[in-house]
Amino acid sequence: xxxxxxxxxxxxxxxxxxxxxxxxxxxxxxxxxxxxxxxxxxxxxxxxxxxxxxxxxxxxxxxxxxxxxxxxxxxxxxxxxxxxxxxxxxxxxxxxxxxxxxxxxxxxxxxxxxxxxxxxxxxxxxxxxxxxxxxxxxxxxxxxxxxxxxxxxxxxxxxxxxxxxxxxxxxxxxxxxxxxxx
Amino acid sequence: xxxxxxxxxxxxxxxxxxxxxxxxxxxxxxxxxxxxxxxxxxxxxxxxxxxxxxxxxxxxxxxxxxxxxxxxxxxxxxxxxxxxxxxxxxxxxxxxxxxxxxxxxxxxxxxxxxxxxxxxxxxxxxxxxxxxxxxxx
Numbered sequence: 001x002x003x004x005x006x007x008x009x010x011x012x013x014x015x016x017x018x019x020x021x022x023x024x025x026x027x028x029x030x031x032x033x034x035x036x037x038x039x040x041x042x043x044x045x046x047x048x049x050x051x052x053x054x055x056x057x058x059x060x061x062x063x064x065x066x067x068x069x070x071x072x073x074x075x076x077x078x079x080x081x082x083x084x085x086x087x088x089x090x091x092x093x094x095x096x097x098x099x100x101x102x103x104x105x106x107x108x109x110x111x112x113x114x115x116x117x118x119x120x121x122x123x124x125x126x127x128x129x130x131x132x133x134x135x136x137x138x139x140x141x142x143x144x145x146x147x148x149x150x151x152x153x154x155x156x157x158x159x160x161x162x163x164x165x166x167x168x169x170x171x172x173x174x175x176x177x178x179x180x181x182x
Numbered sequence: 183x184x185x186x187x188x189x190x191x192x193x194x195x196x197x198x199x200x201x202x203x204x205x206x207x208x209x210x211x212x213x214x215x216x217x218x219x220x221x222x223x224x225x226x227x228x229x230x231x232x233x234x235x236x237x238x239x240x241x242x243x244x245x246x247x248x249x250x251x252x253x254x255x256x257x258x259x260x261x262x263x264x265x266x267x268x269x270x271x272x273x274x275x276x277x278x279x280x281x282x283x284x285x286x287x288x289x290x291x292x293x294x295x296x297x298x299x300x301x302x303x304x305x306x307x308x309x310x311x312x313x314x315x316x317x318x319x
Contacts, residue, residue: 006283022244027237044239051247052254087309122232138196139228140235156197164192171227178223178230181318 003067011058018058021067022051027067028141029075035136036079038125046082050075066085072141075149076133083129116177123173134159184210191221193226 001009001020010018026112029047053074054061069091124132137148138159149159171178187210199207211217274316283298290297 006219015251018251022247026239026243031235038237042226044243047239047243048250052251055251060292116230116232116265120230121236124231124234134233138232141233155302160193160196163196164189167224167227169194170231171223172229174230175223178226 007058007063009054009068018055025051026035026067029071032072032075032136033079033141034121035124035140036076036129036132037082038121038174039059042082046075049078052168053078065067066092069143069147069151072137073144076137076151080129080133083132119177120174123170126173127166127169131162134162135166135170138163187217188220191217195224275298 001017001025003153004022005025006017006021026047029050030043033043033047033050037046038083042069050071054071105160122176124135133152137143137151138145143151145156145163148154149156152159154162187207188208190199193199194204194207209222233287286300287293287298290300296302
């Protein structure tokens, strides 16, 4: 069944069709949400909430936007809200992650993280949300610069400059893993 | 490293440069080993970032979402049925209240909130009546 057929069936109250849509787009939403929030229980909650919002707005979904883009927009907005909530909490209770949390080599000269993937994910978490969102959409989700601008409702020039700043910051953190001269 | 060239280098990964910029960047790359290494590092980093994507939530994600949707619907249905049951009662109660208030106003020949609720009018003099105080003592 095509997306359009599944949407029509879901609008008619067929829950199995909506479940198929969830299965189809779970990975897309997961990469956006986990990219923004990291691997944490809140990420799954935000992922669920993304599909619930979509379900509740099915009647208003006219199909002029691609479902994946539409879901990504919901996911990114909910993730940014979650980050704001987290920032408010961390101001009260915790310190924010800093570059010191990403020293790739510890005192024993060993890599404290087994996984390169985990180091990159943690490095992305140090970026401010406005830089993180462009990095996630463009580099992890693979949207074009124009699509990223459309999802975030930003001018392309802003997306490009945020991408450059985000990458510079990531390069500083990840430079020991990139090889060559710093 | 020239910051303008570095800016062009970053931009070249995400947007097609105009011919002039493209020429500038190519010339700089040809002239500088450091810039070529930088380009390679940026490309490596971008690959590492795109490979870091996590594409799965925990198992039974779709089932969990559907369960939450059904729970919300059940709650909504419960609230709807409450509204359905209590709406006629609320309308009837309002009609009775208006009838009683009208009756009180007509009976007392005084159009005021106090008379509508059949409350005795209490003036300041009445409240401060010394005989009343004596009676209380």
